[in-house]
Amino acid sequence: MPKKHHVSTVINGDAVDFLCEPQQSMLDVLRDELELTGTKEGCGTGDCGACSITVDGVLVCSCLMLGVEAQGTSIDTIEGMAKGENLHLLQRKFIEHVALQCGICTPGLLMAARSLLERNTNPTEEEVRYYLAGNLCRCTGYNNVVEAVMDAAKEMRGA
Numbered sequence: 001m002p003k004k005h006h007v008s009t010v011i012n013g014d015a016v017d018f019l020c021e022p023q024q025s026m027l028d029v030l031r032d033e034l035e036l037t038g039t040k041e042g043c044g045t046g047d048c049g050a051c052s053i054t055v056d057g058v059l060v061c062s063c064l065m066l067g068v069e070a071q072g073t074s075i076d077t078i079e080g081m082a083k084g085e086n087l088h089l090l091q092r093k094f095i096e097h098v099a100l101q102c103g104i105c106t107p108g109l110l111m112a113a114r115s116l117l118e119r120n121t122n123p124t125e126e127e128v129r130y131y132l133a134g135n136l137c138r139c140t141g142y143n144n145v146v147e148a149v150m151d152a153a154k155e156m157r158g159a
């Protein structure tokens with residue numbers, strides 16, 4: 001049995017320590033070791049975006065990251081978007097615009113959209129579509145998702 005590694009990191013603002021096997025993905029650590037099951041596995045190959053998280057402010061597919069690589073980083077997951085009962089603006093806009101259906105892709109889409117809006121609160125529709133291109137969805141057709149992100153950006157700007 002492989003030796004487990006001790007990892008210290010910050011997840012959603014909280015200091016976290018965990019043990020993981022050297023080949024264990026960050027996605028598996030989040031779901032299986034830390035019971036943060038909001039991050040979804042869609043493909044396991046980095047092609048669908050369902051497992052998107054941010055690591056030190058960079059959007060990454062957690063299925064392609066090893067858990068041991070989390071040492072000393074700051075990670076944000078979908079569980080950290082809402083503050084208690086208060087949904088993040090993007091979460092509210094996804095509900096208002098019916099930008100979610102089965103829910104597998106939703107956490108990744110929300111994380112990608114948040115990453116975009118943290119960098120650019122006035123994106124064009126083309127920029128939104130480009131930024132979300134790494135997230136595959138079989139249910140929504142994307143229009144409602146794009147509208148939700150554009151509406152959130154507008155509200156963030158106070159327009």
